[in-house]
Amino acid sequence: MINIIGAGLAGLSAAMELAEREIPCRLISLQPSERAQSVLAEGGINAALDTMNEHDSPAEHFNDTMRGGCFLADPNAVYGLTSSAPDIVRRLLSLGVPFGLNDKGIVLRNFGGQKKKRTAYSKSSTGKILMTALIDTVRRYESAGLVKRLPHHELIKLRIEKGVCQGAVLRDCYSGECQSLSGQVILALGGLNGLFPGRTTGTTQNTADAAAELFSQGVHFCDLEMLQYHPTTIPIPGKRCLITEAARGEGGRLWISRNGEKWYFMEEKYPELGNLMPRDVVAREMFFVRRQEDTQGEVMLDMTGLSDEIWAKRLSDLRDNIIAHTGLDPKRSPIEVHEGIHYFMGGIAVDEQHRTNISGLYAAGECCGQYHGANRLGGNSMLGAVYGGGVAARTAAEEYAPSDDTAFPAEAGELSAEARPEFNEQLAAILAEGLGIVRSGRKLEEALKKLGELEAVCLREENRSRLGLAMLRSAIARRESRGAHYREDFPETDESFRKMTLARCEGNDADISFQVIPERRTADAASDRN
Amino acid sequence: MLLQIEIERRMSPEHKPYTLTLKYETENKSETVAAMLQSINSNSRRQDAEGKSFEPVRWECSCLQKKCGACAMVINGRPMLACDAKLLEAAKRGRIAIGPLKKFPPVADLIVDRGPMLAALSEAKLWLTEQGLVKAENTDLAFEASRCLQCGCCLEVCPNFYAGGSFMGMAAAMPGSRLLLAAGETDKAALAAEYKKHVYGGCGKSLACRSICPAGIDIEALLVNSNAAAVWKRPWRKK
Ligand SMILES: Cc1cc2nc3c(=O)[nH]c(=O)nc-3n(C[C@H](O)[C@H](O)[C@H](O)COP(=O)(O)OP(=O)(O)OC[C@H]3O[C@@H](n4cnc5c(N)ncnc54)[C@H](O)[C@@H]3O)c2cc1C
Ligand code: SF4
Ligand code: SF4
Numbered sequence A: 001m002i003n004i005i006g007a008g009l010a011g012l013s014a015a016m017e018l019a020e021r022e023i024p025c026r027l028i029s030l031q032p033s034e035r036a037q038s039v040l041a042e043g044g045i046n047a048a049l050d051t052m053n054e055h056d057s058p059a060e061h062f063n064d065t066m067r068g069g070c071f072l073a074d075p076n077a078v079y080g081l082t083s084s085a086p087d088i089v090r091r092l093l094s095l096g097v098p099f100g101l102n103d104k105g106i107v108l109r110n111f112g113g114q115k116k117k118r119t120a121y122s123k124s125s126t127g128k129i130l131m132t133a134l135i136d137t138v139r140r141y142e143s144a145g146l147v148k149r150l151p152h153h154e155l156i157k158l159r160i161e162k163g164v165c166q167g168a169v170l171r172d173c174y175s176g177e178c179q180s181l182s183g184q185v186i187l188a189l190g191g192l193n194g195l196f197p198g199r200t201t202g203t204t205q206n207t208a209d210a211a212a213e214l215f216s217q218g219v220h221f222c223d224l225e226m227l228q229y230h231p232t233t234i235p236i237p238g239k240r241c242l243i244t245e246a247a248r249g250e251g252g253r254l255w256i257s258r259n260g261e262k263w264y265f266m267e268e269k270y271p272e273l274g275n276l277m278p279r280d281v282v283a284r285e286m287f288f289v290r291r292q293e294d295t296q297g298e299v300m301l302d303m304t305g306l307s308d309e310i311w312a313k314r315l316s317d318l319r320d321n322i323i324a325h326t327g328l329d330p331k332r333s334p335i336e337v338h339e340g341i342h343y344f345m346g347g348i349a350v351d352e353q354h355r356t357n358i359s360g361l362y363a364a365g366e367c368c369g370q371y372h373g374a375n376r377l378g379g380n381s382m383l384g385a386v387y388g389g390g391v392a393a394r395t396a397a398e399e400y401a402p403s404d405d406t407a408f409p410a411e412a413g414e415l416s417a418e419a420r421p422e423f424n425e426q427l428a429a430i431l432a433e434g435l436g437i438v439r440s441g442r443k444l445e446e447a448l449k450k451l452g453e454l455e456a457v458c459l460r461e462e463n464r465s466r467l468g469l470a471m472l473r474s475a476i477a478r479r480e481s482r483g484a485h486y487r488e489d490f491p492e493t494d495e496s497f498r499k500m501t502l503a504r505c506e507g508n509d510a511d512i513s514f515q516v517i518p519e520r521r522t523a524d525a526a527s528d529r530n
Numbered sequence B: 001m002l003l004q005i006e007i008e009r010r011m012s013p014e015h016k017p018y019t020l021t022l023k024y025e026t027e028n029k030s031e032t033v034a035a036m037l038q039s040i041n042s043n044s045r046r047q048d049a050e051g052k053s054f055e056p057v058r059w060e061c062s063c064l065q066k067k068c069g070a071c072a073m074v075i076n077g078r079p080m081l082a083c084d085a086k087l088l089e090a091a092k093r094g095r096i097a098i099g100p101l102k103k104f105p106p107v108a109d110l111i112v113d114r115g116p117m118l119a120a121l122s123e124a125k126l127w128l129t130e131q132g133l134v135k136a137e138n139t140d141l142a143f144e145a146s147r148c149l150q151c152g153c154c155l156e157v158c159p160n161f162y163a164g165g166s167f168m169g170m171a172a173a174m175p176g177s178r179l180l181l182a183a184g185e186t187d188k189a190a191l192a193a194e195y196k197k198h199v200y201g202g203c204g205k206s207l208a209c210r211s212i213c214p215a216g217i218d219i220e221a222l223l224v225n226s227n228a229a230a231v232w233k234r235p236w237r238k239k
């Protein structure tokens, strides 16, 4: 049996692909699929379906994705992604996803960083709606015995012998008992949110403990310095809550108080696009204006000028949400906003077929570093999760060797002790300081020094420190600015750095090297021109 | 305001439940039960009302914004999402009693095993076997049905539901309704038969479940439609 760890979009997609090939799998997750971060995705999923009379094409989707990622992504992998996207989204429609329809097919909307309408959506709950359809689909394979669910199970560690992944050790979160399973492993663990508790827009479920253990076990990670910040988030208990771009799209304005007056800095600095500049630009400007000496307080998102009609028709759920979380009515008062960590472009390093550096081990979805390079386009991560899960499963299927299905009792050993909340908070504060939206060699070195002084008292804490160290070292090594990685001391993009950072665990340290990005296959490029 | 929090705890399914009482100070109107649980758990010097230390309270959460259903529990007698329940609103005369859902097997503290609710969906064969398509006029209804969190709050108040029984309640009726809206002819017949058996036949239609649903799903509209399709075989009506 193949073991899929993680049951969000990537894990479900992998399970479907294996089941269609009649290869049995276990679908293992901390909580059931209904609770995975994927259900939080709002805006939509990208595919150049060209249903909006704009002459869109997968080739343009390819170009936008590569450009958005500042040419750090593997072009051959991206080509697979963008050319498969239309079929993937049509398939989702046939699973009963209630996308809007017009006479040409699925209705698309505009979304982050793309000039053409290319994002299929279901109101502002696209992730939830896709998950519901995939969960229903996988249920059929569960009852056929092809997919065996193990919800409430945690991946403790991999069983790696002689450089080959032989299986995994899991802990049942309900009973506390551990078991050892055999077979190839597909990782679909989601993003590294757990390294930044309270500071991301995602779930508390993705603790990053497993990723940290894997790093220590020799799994290679890439582009770890590439964190995407979303400019408009509000603090809610335990996390940051995303305020959708639609708030600005419908007329919301950003200002900060300067000498007692409202300064609409985005509109002044970028007269053309104003408040609708790309996410990273807005977030960085917010940082800079806050730091200025003549400004006071936080940046405000001002939606008080929006008409009753817009509130009623298009933003009613947003208004309810903001009132529920802050007690403030955005129709009457501006809301304090701050940038928050939203997405991890980097992660477990995989090749075009989603193989990791360890044979028998694959990774897909947000936990791996594929498709998005230095910055991901809105709507591309759900696509990457569904597509990548399928590719990883296909590769695992091609390399499939039936294994013993018995589960043996096992021990979590030193990994049974959880990291202390205080430790997690201190680590997060150090990392957030070094890996903020605007970075510098000095701040990164300071963070490194503080990390060295942070005392870890158990293995999980040691692992987490090590993965955090790898993040800092990756950001230090990239002495340029590119995409989400902005360094005040190296504000320009330097073409000699058009390479992927690769992080490897070296004893207690992290070794960083630069890997060349593969060349685009000429056959693919030629087929685009036809 | 100083609140008295009473949490129903148990070590494991084999252990007896007991009550943990503690004092909790808050003035913050938007502070939720989830935030309170996070805050006491992350304080390693946590103490109960008598000054005794205690182990972290076990509970489940994931999204912290009412979108995943993980944190359903009973708060002052009402099944709710802990990340939706405001402490100061939920308090009655300064007191809040928190316990696990009661219709599912207990695991530990506030965690119950909602596996039977999900297993019921398999038993009712809730899936498509052929290509589906939601017609343009039904997208709003299918959207609404797709929003079900599988949190189990509706089942907690339903007089006719018990875990493992043949009547599966709204937590099955919602996915069932979505599939009925998407299904082709063959699937529709099979789904309709299951729907009649596991939902329509056992539901007293009192709609006690409706006002409880933390996702605010328009349960009534979906029931009207699904009943019409599954039981009366009438063509789809627009809402
Ligand atoms: C608020 C918000 C809005 C978003 N909007 C969009 C959007 O509009 N468009 C878009 O394309 N993307 C969007 N994204 C991003 C997108 O939702 C995610 O990148 C994507 O869903 C990730 O899917 P996944 O399957 O990789 O991971 P997840 O859905 O995070 O699933 C991870 C799985 O791994 C399991 N897991 C984790 N650790 C362990 C462990 N140790 N042991 C066992 N299991 C484990 C979890 O239980 C879970 O099942 C948004 C994200 C957020 C937070
Ligand atoms: S209407 Fe009444 S019987 Fe039917 S599911 Fe709701 S609570 Fe249960
Ligand atoms: S219908 Fe509502 S209350 Fe019932 S499980 Fe679904 S979301 Fe929860």
Ligand code: FES
Residues within 6 Å of the ligand: B060, B061, B062, B063, B064, B065, B066, B067, B068, B069, B070, B071, B072, B081, B082, B083, B084
């Ligand atoms: S934690 Fe997701 S609903 Fe409360």
